[in-house]
Amino acid sequence: MCGIVGLYLKTSGLKDRLGEMFTPMLIEMTDRGPDSAGVAVYHAPAAEGQVKITAFHPDPAFDWAALAEAVSSELSVAIEHYPNDTHHVLISDGAAEVLEDALEAYDPLLQVMSAGTTIEIYKETGLPKEVAEKFGLEAMKGSHAVGHTRMATESAVTTAGSHPFSTGLDLCLVHNGSLSNHNRLREHLSTHRGIEFKTENDTEVAAAYVSDKMNSGRSLHEALEDSIKDLDGFYTFVVGTRDGFAVLRDPIACKPAVLAETEDYVAFASEYRALVDLPGIETAKVWEPEPAVVYSWGGQA
Template sequence: MCGIVGLYLKDQRLAPELGAHLETMLVKMTDRGPDSAGFAVYGEPIDGMVRLTIRSDAAEPDFESLSARLGSDVRITGHGNHVLALVPASSLEQVKTVIAAEPDLVISSRGERVEMYRDVGLPANVAKRFGLSRMQGTHGIGHTRMATESAVTVDGAHPFSTGNDQCLVHNGSLSNHNDLRRRLRREGMEFRTENDSEVAAAYLSWRMNQGDSFGDALTHALDDLDGFYTFVVGTGRGFGVLRDPISCKPAVLAETDAWVAFGSEYQVLTDLPGIDKARVWEPKPSTPYFWER
């Protein structure tokens, strides 16, 4: 059992409030996932720059030394055991080489818009650790995990990001993820964990790398992914929701002129501005929903 949330802003006057609303939604999912939590926030792009979210697994991360090794043209901001690095596109490969040589460092996400943070612990503590309430942006997704099938680790926490500005949170379980992982490896996709949710994220990234639109990638997932699942997926342009043909996992969508929101339970949505006037519905099985700019 896990809790998943998503918030997409149509009205950009709400951008300064995105993190605060997402934190409230995430914390309300604590009972569905007290073991770990994570979130991804999409901001406005900075011309010529790539965002890298870098995680350190060292007991005492030395981000000051990392900053010196990355060079003066890379700006880093610390968030707990993560840093956000703003990297000139021309220096990206050099920076990736430096990070790859460090055994305790992991690139959690990359893209023009996304930054992603996850850790073990209660959702409220994770959100506070990374300063979620102060973050601004256009949209975001989040996850709280109850680890029923594997250990409580940072690698097991969601979201999973396997492509530029792409990430996914998942409630459910896939039955064919091992076979699909082998197939995707042959296509050049890389995996860090044995988590089935990473396979789902990689599958959608691979589809979109092949030229599928966001909607087409979600549609193809219905044919290729077996099991029970609800996905909330973030891209640089928007976010989407997909449920399997049985749809045994709970899901609620709400929409106003100002925003679209998703939650595993209705209580997640109750503090959003204008919820009393929102259209609220349960997303249908086998039906991709997505909103993009």
């Protein structure tokens, strides 16, 4: 069991309230996943030509300034950086992939959580409430957010094994369920598509599958349609991209899902109770997404 939530604002009117609306949704799903929690927040886009990377280091005393200086001089790029608890946000005019490699090569314990222009991923072991407080989730503004509360079944309870998973620029995926063909698919994606995997987690494979499809020109909506035939197992997915948001359930609908939509937002949760404090929920269209049907908003959908 896991809990997943997502909130996508259709208009800019509520963007200052994203964190305030989203945090109670995440915390309400604690019963479904008390091991660890994670969020991807799409906010504060980097300036034109810049990339934003979120990274984590398990050592609280890790010297981020020294890292920034070393990578900056190695690659001859500018790096601004600021902390958010155990995570760090780095903004640079370098190329995302080169930066990611250089950061992870500097210290093998450092993990890049996300890269892109808008996405920031924060995830940690512990209760969702503690994780939300640690990273100041409630005060975050932005366009959309995706979150996960984890009860682990497939791999270890660690920060790296927590969701969301990001395998492409500005892309994140959260998952409730378990995939049965992830080993073979991981091998295929790493052998034939050159994708590097960071964990043994099944969800990382799903995220990599979707980003690989999108890299070869499929839209978010189409990439998820493809995944219905290639991914085997139980899943409810919520996927975020720079400007898109999508939901997919497996064909036999093993895992729960509720969607709510108003003129201002689309909200997803594993259970309706996570949505009850959203503004206008009383009159929102509330429904259970159909199995094997892709629902998407924004992006190239």
